[in-house]
Amino acid sequence: MNTGAHAEKGGYFVPSPSPFPITLSVGLFFLCLGGALLVNGSAAGPWAAAVGAAIMVFGIVAWFGAVIRESRAGVYHKQEARSFRLGMWWFIISEALFFASLFGVLFYERVIAVPWLASFSAHFTPWVGFKAAWPTSGPAGASFRVVNPWGIPALNTLILLTSASTVTGGHDLLMKGDRRTATHLVGLTILLGLAFLGMQAREFYDAYTTLHLTLHSGVYGATFYILTGFHALHVTIGLVMLSVIFGRLTRGHFGPGDHFGFQAVSWYWHFVDVVWLILFVFVYWL
Amino acid sequence: MSVMDAHAGEGEHAPRGITRWLYTTNHKDIGILYMVFGIAMFLVGGLLAMLIRAELLTPTMRIMHPELFNQVISVHGLVMVFGALMPLTAGMANYLIPLMIGAPDMALPRMNNWSFWLLPPAAILLVMPWLLNLFGIGTGTLDTGWTMYAPLSIQSGPGMDFAIFAIFLLGLSSTLFSINVIVTVLNTRAPGMTMHKLPLFVWSWLWTALLLIAVFPALIAASVMLLADRHFGTHFFSAAGGGDPVLWVHMFWFFGHPEVYILLLPTAGILPQILATFARKPIFGYNMQVYSFGAISLLSVVVWAHHMYTSGLPAAANLYFMFATMAISVPVSILFFCWFGTIWRGAMTFETPMLFSLGYIVLFGIGGLTGLILSDAAADQQYHGSYFVVAHFHYTLFGGPILGVIAAIYYYLPKLTGRMYSEKLGRWHFWLTVAAFNLTFFPQFLLGIDGMPRRIPDYALKFAHLNMASSIGAFFLGASQLLFLYNIIRTAAGWGKPATGRVWEGAEGLEFTVSSPPPYHTFASPPVIR
Numbered sequence: 034m035n036t037g038a039h040a041e042k043g044g045y046f047v048p049s050p051s052p053f054p055i056t057l058s059v060g061l062f063f064l065c066l067g068g069a070l071l072v073n074g075s076a077a078g079p080w081a082a083a084v085g086a087a088i089m090v091f092g093i094v095a096w097f098g099a100v101i102r103e104s105r106a107g108v109y110h111k112q113e114a115r116s117f118r119l120g121m122w123w124f125i126i127s128e129a130l131f132f133a134s135l136f137g138v139l140f141y142e143r144v145i146a147v148p149w150l151a152s153f154s155a156h157f158t159p160w161v162g163f164k165a166a167w168p169t170s171g172p173a174g175a176s177f178r179v180v181n182p183w184g185i186p187a188l189n190t191l192i193l194l195t196s197a198s199t200v201t202g203g204h205d206l207l208m209k210g211d212r213r214t215a216t217h218l219v220g221l222t223i224l225l226g227l228a229f230l231g232m233q234a235r236e237f238y239d240a241y242t243t244l245h246l247t248l249h250s251g252v253y254g255a256t257f258y259i260l261t262g263f264h265a266l267h268v269t270i271g272l273v274m275l276s277v278i279f280g281r282l283t284r285g286h287f288g289p290g291d292h293f294g295f296q297a298v299s300w301y302w303h304f305v306d307v308v309w310l311i312l313f314v315f316v317y318w319l
Numbered sequence: 320m321s322v323m324d325a326h327a328g329e330g331e332h333a334p335r336g337i338t339r340w341l342y343t344t345n346h347k348d349i350g351i352l353y354m355v356f357g358i359a360m361f362l363v364g365g366l367l368a369m370l371i372r373a374e375l376l377t378p379t380m381r382i383m384h385p386e387l388f389n390q391v392i393s394v395h396g397l398v399m400v401f402g403a404l405m406p407l408t409a410g411m412a413n414y415l416i417p418l419m420i421g422a423p424d425m426a427l428p429r430m431n432n433w434s435f436w437l438l439p440p441a442a443i444l445l446v447m448p449w450l451l452n453l454f455g456i457g458t459g460t461l462d463t464g465w466t467m468y469a470p471l472s473i474q475s476g477p478g479m480d481f482a483i484f485a486i487f488l489l490g491l492s493s494t495l496f497s498i499n500v501i502v503t504v505l506n507t508r509a510p511g512m513t514m515h516k517l518p519l520f521v522w523s524w525l526w527t528a529l530l531l532i533a534v535f536p537a538l539i540a541a542s543v544m545l546l547a548d549r550h551f552g553t554h555f556f557s558a559a560g561g562g563d564p565v566l567w568v569h570m571f572w573f574f575g576h577p578e579v580y581i582l583l584l585p586t587a588g589i590l591p592q593i594l595a596t597f598a599r600k601p602i603f604g605y606n607m608q609v610y611s612f613g614a615i616s617l618l619s620v621v622v623w624a625h626h627m628y629t630s631g632l633p634a635a636a637n638l639y640f641m642f643a644t645m646a647i648s649v650p651v652s653i654l655f656f657c658w659f660g661t662i663w664r665g666a667m668t669f670e671t672p673m674l675f676s677l678g679y680i681v682l683f684g685i686g687g688l689t690g691l692i693l694s695d696a697a698a699d700q701q702y703h704g705s706y707f708v709v710a711h712f713h714y715t716l717f718g719g720p721i722l723g724v725i726a727a728i729y730y731y732l733p734k735l736t737g738r739m740y741s742e743k744l745g746r747w748h749f750w751l752t753v754a755a756f757n758l759t760f761f762p763q764f765l766l767g768i769d770g771m772p773r774r775i776p777d778y779a780l781k782f783a784h785l786n787m788a789s790s791i792g793a794f795f796l797g798a799s800q801l802l803f804l805y806n807i808i809r810t811a812a813g814w815g816k817p818a819t820g821r822v823w824e825g826a827e828g829l830e831f832t833v834s835s836p837p838p839y840h841t842f843a844s845p846p847v848i849r
C-alpha cells in the first residue's frame with residue numbers, strides 16, 4: 034500500500050487517494066436497493082442485497098487492511114491517534130443517541146400513548162373498553178406472556194459483565210507487556226459474546242414458540258424486539274471487531290504505545306454492555 | 320490574524336482523470352464534489368418546483384394526476400433539504416474549514432470521501448421508483464410529503480421503502496461528516512489557532528455537526544420503525560396494537576426542527592465574514608454570535624412540537640412549546656443585531672456577495688417574524704397546514720440558507736477558481752432573484768390567510784389571481800438561476816479577470832493568505848498565527 038504524500042515530511046498523515054470508500058458505497062447502494070426490492074417481494078431483491086453485501090465485505094476488509102498496514106508502517110503519530118480516538122468517541126455517541134431514541138420510543142408508548150388511547154370517551158374511539166396496562170398488545174392484539182427477567186436475561190447480564198472485565202483485563206495486561214494472557218482474555222471475551230448471542234437466540238425462539246411474544250404482539254412486542262434485536266446486532270458487530278483484534282494479537286500487533294484498535298474495540302464493547310444493562314432494567318425487569 | 324509562512328513551493332499537482340474524483344482524499348476536491356452535487360440537485364429540485372407551479376398556474380388539473388403531484392412535492396422537499404442545501408453547506412465546510420484553521424486536510428480524509436460518495440446512491444434510490452414506474456413496476460416514488468406522516472406513509476407504495484433506504488444512507492453520510500468536522504476542529508488546528516480565534520463559520524459548523532449527531536439518530540430510528548410497521552407486522556404507529564401515529568410526528572420533528580438550524584447555521588456563520596469584508600470593519604460581537612449559535616442549537620432540540628399544535632397535545636404542552644419556540648427569537652435577534660453592528664457606519668461597497676448578504680438579512684428577517692406568528696399556539700390553529708406555512712418556510716429557507724449559500728459561492732468563487740466572476744451578471748442575478756422570489760412567495764402569505772391549504776393540486780376559484788402571480792414569479796425565479804449557473808461555468812472555465820490571493824480588499828482570514836486558486840495541498844506544515 035502506498036502511504037500518503039506527507040508522511041515523510043513529518044506532518045499530519047493525509048492518505049493518498051483510495052478506492053475503498055467508493056467501493057463500500059457501491060456495495061451499500063446494492064444492499065439498500067436489494068432491501069427495498071426484498072420487502073416488496075421482488076425476486077431480484079435477495080440477489081441485489083447479496084451482491085451488495087459481498088462488495089461491502091470486500092471494501093471493509095481492504096480498507097481496514099490498508100489502515101492496519103499504515104499503522105504497522107508507523108505513519109501514525111500522536112496527533113493521528115488522537116483523531117482516531119475522538120472519531121471513535123463521537124461514533125459511539127451517535128450510536129448511543131440511536132439507542133436513546135429507541136428507549137424514548139419505549140417510554141413514550143408506555144407512559145403516554147397507551148394511557149392516552151385508553152382515555153378516550155366511548156363516543157370517540159373504536160376501541161371501547163380498552164384498558165391501559167403494560168405489557169399490552171393493544172386493543173386488537175393477541176395475548177402473549179413476557180420473558181422472565183430472572184431466567185436467560187439475568188444470566189446474559191452476568192455473561193456480558195464478565196466479558197467486559199475480561200476485555201479490560203486483556204487491555205491492561207497488554208499495556209504491562211503480557212501479550213500471551215491478553216490474547217487469551219480477548220479469546221475468552223469472544224467466547225462469552227458468542228454464548229450471549231446463543232442464549233439470546235434461544236430466548237427469541239422460546240418467545241415465539243411458547244410465549245407467543247412476536248413482532249405482531251402490539252406495541253410491547255414491537256419495542257421488545259427492536260431494542261433487543263438492535264442490541265444483538267451491535268453485539269455481533271462487536272464480536273467481528275474483537276475477532277480482528279484477536280487475530281492481530283496472535284500476529285504480534287499492538288504494544289503498550291500502539292493499541293488504538295484494541296482500545297476502540299474495548300470502548301465499543303463497554304458501550305454495548307451499558308446498553309444491555311439499561312435494556313435489562315427497562316425492557317425485561319420493570 | 321496574519322501569517323508569516325508564505326508556503327512557497329508547497330502542494331503537488333492534482334491527479335488526473337476520473338479516479339481523481341472517485342478516490343480523492345483531498346478536502347478541496349471533496350468540497351468541490353459536494354458543491355457540484357448540491358448545485359445539480361438545486362436544479363433538479365428547482366425543476367420539480369417549476370412543475371408544481373405550472374400545475375398551480377390556474378385552478379384546473381392540467382399537467383399531472385394528483386398522485387404524481389403528491390410525489391413531485393415530496394421529492395422537491397427532500398431534494399432541496401438533503402440533496403441541495405446540506406451538501407452545499409457541507410461542501411463549503413470541506414473546502415474552507417481546513418484552510419481557515421490552518422490544517423493540512425480534514426482529520427479523517429478517507430471517511431470524508433465516503434461521506435460524499437454516499438450521497439449519489441441516496442439520490443438514485445430516491446428517484447429510482449419513477450424510472451421503475453416507466454417500465455410499469457411499482458407506483459412511483461413516495462407521495463406523503465417530505466414529512467412522511469404515519470399512517471399515510473405506512474399505506475404508501477413501494478416508493479416509500481426506497482425513500483427509507485435513501486434516508487439511511489443520508490443519515491450515515493451526515494453522521495460521518497459531522498464526526499469529521501468535530502475531530503478536525505478539535506484536533507488539527509494550527510498552533511495558535513485557539514478556539515477563541517476560530518472564524519465564525521467554523522464555530523457555526525461545529526454546532527451544526529453537534530446538532531446532526533444529536534438528532535439524525537431519531538430519524539433513522541423512526542425510519543426503521545416505519546419500515547417494520549410497513550412490512551414486519553409491528554404496531555409502533557398503529558393504535559390497533561397500542562401504538563400511536565403521533566409518535567412518528569414527534570420523532571420526525573425532533574429531527575426536523577433542528578434540521579432547519581442545521582441548514583441555517585453554516586450560512587449564519589459565513590454571513591458576518593462577508594458583511595465585514597464589504598463594510599471594511601471587524602466583525603461586531605464575535606463572542607455574542609458564538610454564544611448565540613450555542614443557544615440556538617440547544618433550544619432547537621426542545622421546541623419540536625410547535626409543528627404539532629393541532630395534533631391534540633395537552634394545553635400545557637402546547638404552552639410550553641410555544642414559549643420555548645418564542646425564546647429562540649432572542650439568540651436569533653442577537654445575530655441580527657450583530658450583523659447590523661458589523662455594517663454600521665462601514666465603508667460599504669455593494670458587490671454581488673454583499674447584495675445577497677443584505678438580501679438574506681431582509682428576507683430571512685421576514686421568515687423569522689412570520690415564524691413568530693406561527694409559534695403562537697392559538698393563532699396556529701388557523702394557519703396550520705395552510706399556504707402561510709409554505710410562504711413562511713420558503714422565506715426562512717430560500718431567503719436564509721439559499722441566499723447565504725449563493726452569497727458564499729460568489730464570495731469564494733474567485734478563491735476557488737482564481738478568476739473573478741462577472742459582476743454585472745451577478746447583480747442581475749441578485750435583483751431578478753429577489754424580485755421574483757417576493758413575487759412567488761409573498762402572495763402565498765395572503766393565500767394562506769385566505770385559507771388555501773398546502774399540498775393540493777387544485778384549488779377554489781377565489782385563489783386564482785394570487786396563484787397565477789405566484790407561478791409567474793416562480794418561473795422568473797427558476798430562469799434567473801440559469802444566470803447563476805452560467806456565471807459559475809464561465810468563471811470556472813477561466814474567462815474572468817485573474818483574482819489576487821486576497822480577492823477582496825477587506826478580506827481577512829487564513830484562506831486569503833494562500834494563492835487563488837490555492838495549491839492542491841495547503842498547510843502541510845502549519846502556518847504560524849500571531
Ligand SMILES: [Cu+2]
Pocket residue numbers: 575576579623625626
Ligand atoms: Cu420548527
